[in-house]
Amino acid sequence: MISFSAVSKRFPDGTVAVDGLDLKIDAGSFTVFVGPSGCGKTTSMRMINRMVLPTAGSVTVDGRDVAATDAVELRRSIGYVIQGGGLLPHRTVVDNIATVPVLRGQSRRAARRAALDVLDRVGLDPVLAGRYPAQLSGGQQQRVGVARALAADPPILLMDEPFSAVDPVVRAELQSEMQRLQAELRKTIVFVTHDIDEAVRLGDRLAVFGPHGRLQQFDAPNTVLSAPATDFVADFVGRDRGYRGLSFRSADSVPLHDIRRLRESEIPTATLAPEEWALVVTGAGHPQGWIDAAGLESVRAGRPVAEASAAGGSLFTVGTDLRQALDAAISSPSGIGVAVDASGTVAGGIDAADVVALLAEQRRTEDRLRNGR
């Protein structure tokens, strides 16, 4: 466990970066320090691996006061990942990953072999092992940065805005990868970000920092969204917190409606009423796109199906949450969200009005439980 008690940090120029921080971080948890720029997240994180020493209070890791622990020894058990990966530019990927194990006395050969395993673990092709950092994409560099921190298998991982420099699509991939890795590794992770969406997606617990380095709230993401502790937190999580909160709600009882499905082979003889849409599916029943009567006509006139149909919106995978269900319904060109099972086969259609009705019903039940009725 990592514990902050009454921790403050005043820099020599008088800046108070952290003020009276009390926080207990459980072993094996994923804790996100989130808040706007300059509110002390990075300074707080760096007090865990002794890159910064507190001016008041104490930070302990597994009961040992960090200030009284040798920095080199301490950092053996704490991996550190920064934006861009922080890779050594003149070393290959495999040697970057093997650096710390070699410094600790592992043979270069054994360290390289282990590095290849870690590379695979973070979803990178082993053919990249011989490349230099400049020959990788931003997302790949970031994955190597994670691999390097994991190579020494530390129980604690500190990650400082690791995914901020990559584009949103790659960022979402890295976030999923991180979720998968954490489910497998169960490290104690402390992750700094200013992005509330990223925080909500990754964290088991969010520590929301505010002005003057003061902690505003330390709670599960769902609680931060549904019951912000201060006006500052309410403002920071934003007006769409209700929408974000949907990702914590079960969509198990959203009704699935029948939807009209067409295989490509059926298009030549199919008819659709005006305003009616059909979902074009593959032989395996996977969705391809929506088509209407005008689309059918144009296919019959020789246009490829892919061009004559409207690409579907996002998909709702049965068993996931209300946010996915609502996203699927409102992003679909036909107004009907496409639900698929785990294998990607169409399971039915979702109506946005049903999602909203289910949300209202869940809230009513919660209110009743709260009021003891």
Ligand SMILES: Nc1ncnc2c1ncn2[C@@H]1O[C@H](COP(=O)(O)OP(=O)(O)OP(=O)(O)O)[C@@H](O)[C@H]1O
């Ligand atoms: N070495 C230093 N000397 C003086 N002031 C510092 C030093 N390091 C950080 N600060 C100040 O301390 C405050 C907190 O900085 P910190 O980097 O911890 O914030 P942050 O929340 O991580 O912000 P960001 O996301 O922008 O990095 C800021 O006002 C910053 O300017």
